[in-house]
Amino acid sequence: MNRGKQSNGKQPSLAQLRAFAAVAEHLHFRDAAAAIGMSQPALSGAVAALEEALGVQLLERTTRKVLLSPAGERLAVRVRAVLGEVEALMEEADAVKAPFTGALRLGVIPTVAPYLLPTVITLVHEKYPDLDLQVHEEQTSSLLEGLAAGRLDLLLLAVPLGMPGITELPLFDEDFVLVTPLDHWLGGREGIPREALKELHLLLLDEGHCLRDQALDICREAGRADAPVTTTAAGLSTLVQLVAGGLGVTLLPRTALRVETSRSNQLLTGYFADPAPTRRIALAMRTGAARAAEYEQLAEALRGAVRPLPVRVV
Numbered sequence: 001m002n003r004g005k006q007s008n009g010k011q012p013s014l015a016q017l018r019a020f021a022a023v024a025e026h027l028h029f030r031d032a033a034a035a036i037g038m039s040q041p042a043l044s045g046a047v048a049a050l051e052e053a054l055g056v057q058l059l060e061r062t063t064r065k066v067l068l069s070p071a072g073e074r075l076a077v078r079v080r081a082v083l084g085e086v087e088a089l090m091e092e093a094d095a096v097k098a099p100f101t102g103a104l105r106l107g108v109i110p111t112v113a114p115y116l117l118p119t120v121i122t123l124v125h126e127k128y129p130d131l132d133l134q135v136h137e138e139q140t141s142s143l144l145e146g147l148a149a150g151r152l153d154l155l156l157l158a159v160p161l162g163m164p165g166i167t168e169l170p171l172f173d174e175d176f177v178l179v180t181p182l183d184h185w186l187g188g189r190e191g192i193p194r195e196a197l198k199e200l201h202l203l204l205l206d207e208g209h210c211l212r213d214q215a216l217d218i219c220r221e222a223g224r225a226d227a228p229v230t231t232t233a234a235g236l237s238t239l240v241q242l243v244a245g246g247l248g249v250t251l252l253p254r255t256a257l258r259v260e261t262s263r264s265n266q267l268l269t270g271y272f273a274d275p276a277p278t279r280r281i282a283l284a285m286r287t288g289a290a291r292a293a294e295y296e297q298l299a300e301a302l303r304g305a306v307r308p309l310p311v312r313v314v
Contacts, residue, residue, distance in 0.1 A: 010052070010053040011053065012049075012050050012053045012054065013046075013049075014083075014086060015046055016046045016047070016049055016050035016053070017050065017079050017082060017083055018036055018046075018083060019032070019036065019038065019042075019043045019046035019047050019050070020046070020047050020050050020058060020072075020075075020076070020079055021076065021079050021080055021083055022035050022036045022043070023043070023047055023059065023066060024068055024072065024076040024079070024080075027065065027066050027067065027068075028065075028066060029043060029044060029066060047059065054075070056069075056071045056072075056075065057069050057071060057072070058071060058072035058075060058076075059072055098130075099293075099294050099297070100127075100128040100130060100131045100294060100297075100298075101130045101131060102131070102132060103132040103134055103153075104131055104132065104133050104134065104153055104154060105134045105136065105151070105152045105153045105154070106120075106133060106134065106135050106136065106152070106153070106154050106155070106156060107136045107137075107138055107143040107146055107147065107152040107154070107155045107156070107157075108135060108136070108137050108138075108143075108155070108156045108157070109137070109138070109139065109140055109143065109156070109157045109158065109209075109210060110137055110138075110139065110209065110235060110236075111158075111205075111209065111210070111211040111236060111253065111256065112156055112157065112158070112255075112281060113135070113137045113156075114256070114259060115253075115255040115256050115259055116156065116255060116281070116306070116309075117135065119302075119305050119306055119309070120133075120156070120302065120305075121133065122305070123301055123302065123305045127301060128298075136152060139208045139209060139210075140157055140158075140161075140208075140209075140210045141208065143155050143157060144161070144163065144166070147166065147284065147285075147286060148165070148286075153285070153289075153291070154283055154284070154285050154295055154298075155283065155284040155285075156281070156282075156283055156284075157210070157281070157282070157284060158210050158211070158214065158279050158280065158281055158282075159280050159281070159282040159284065160280070161284060165286060165287050166284050166285070166286065166287060167284065167285050167286070167287045167289075167292070168282045168283070168284050169282055169283040169284070169285070169295065169296060169299035170280055170281075170282045170299075170314040171281050171282050171283065171299060171302055171303055171306065171313070171314060172280070172281055172303065172306055172309075172311035172312055172313045172314055173278045173279070173280050173281075173311065173312045173314060174253050174254045174255055174278060174279060174281065174309075174310065174311045174312070175253075175254050175271075175272070175276040175277070175278050175310075176214075176215075176218065176251045176252065176253055176254070176272070176276065176277045176278065176279070177251070177252055177254060177257060177269050177270065177271055177272070177276075178192060178200075178249055178250075178251060178269070178270035178271075178272070179240060179243050179249060179250050179251070179252050179257075179260075179261060179267055179268075179269055179270075180243065180249045180267070180268050180269075180270060181243060181244065181245075181246045181249075181266060181267065181268070182266055182267070182268055183246075184249060184268065186200075186249070186270045187268030187269075187270060188268040188269065188270060189270045189271070190270070190271045191271070191272075191273040192270050192271065192272045192273060193272075193273055194218070194221065194222040194272060194273075194277065195222055195223060196222075197218065197219050197222040197224055198219075198222055198223055198224045200248070200249050201247075201248040201249065202215065202219065202248060202249060202250065202251070203231055203232070203233065203239055203242050203243060203247060203248040203249065203250045204216070204232055204233075204239075204250070205232060205233055205234070205235070205236070205239060206232045206233065206234050207232075211236075211251075211253070211279075212232075214279055215250075215251050218251065218277040221277070231247055231248065236252065236256055236260050237260060237263070240252070240260045240261060240263070240264065240267065241263070241264065243267060244264040244266040244267050245266075251277070253279060254309075254310040254311065255309055255310065255311065257269065257310070280314070281311075282299075282314075283295060283298070283299050283302070
């Protein structure tokens with residue numbers, strides 16, 4: 001039984017598909033050719049070549065008009081779908097090429113997120129309105145794993161990380177201050193020597209927070225051999241409330257000070273003598289990231305946006 005033409009194995013071209021879609025829409029070679037900017041002979045040849053490639057007769061040609069064959073009716077639906085997907089592909093490619101569009105998955109550590117995100121979000125809304133900012137708050141180790149695996153695009157965290165394959169874009173340095181109860185002998189003082197940390201009952205965050213490690217490093221630099229930990233907290237808010245309750249003192253980065261100490265009138269802030277202990281905050285990206293130029297522009301914009309904060313822009 002004759003099952004019609006067999007496909008010759010050739011792949012149809014986009015030009016052939018567009019030609020057939022135009023004929024299927026207009027049912028007129030001259031009008032279809034004009035609609036897609038082809039000559040009429042070229043259009044007719046493209047449709048004939050498509051029929052040959054598919055091994056199917058798509059049109060019924062008469063001297064007066066053009067009709068779709070039953071096969072042409074069915075395949076016209078497929079062709080329109082294919083061309084629609086190609087158009088969507090091109091639009092998506094244009095969007096990808098356009099800077100500061102699409103999704104940006106930003107990972108932020110908990111000791112930065114509450115204090116810097118308002119500035120980051122305001123900057124993105126005002127300067128990059130087409131950027132889809134997606135924020136993930138996690139501890140440093142989880143953020144680094146997410147960056148390496150491609151789950152995250154960019155990190156906002158304390159550095160240096162000292163990890164291969166990661167490029168740091170420094171933003172600013174900020175001092176640590178000493179938060180104490182009202183009756184503490186260092187409460188409200190300025191010019192506190194770091195050596196004072198050797199004798200203080202210091203409250204720290206739980207294991208896994210980089211701020212805990214930084215606080216311990218500061219204590220070691222001050223000459224404290226060990227920092228016995230009897231009470232810890234999962235976040236800075238709890239830590240400050242423990243201080244307000246008289247359980248000890250703690251170190252806070254300057255960007256967190258206003259937010260965290262405004263919740264209690266039982267706290268005082270002490271300031272260290274220069275050079276005060278500091279931390280550096282940066283963006284971190286995969287070395288050689290496809291959007292590296294964008295991330296560098298974002299870092300520069302952030303440096304400008306954080307100038308009103310109690311920080312020293314790098």
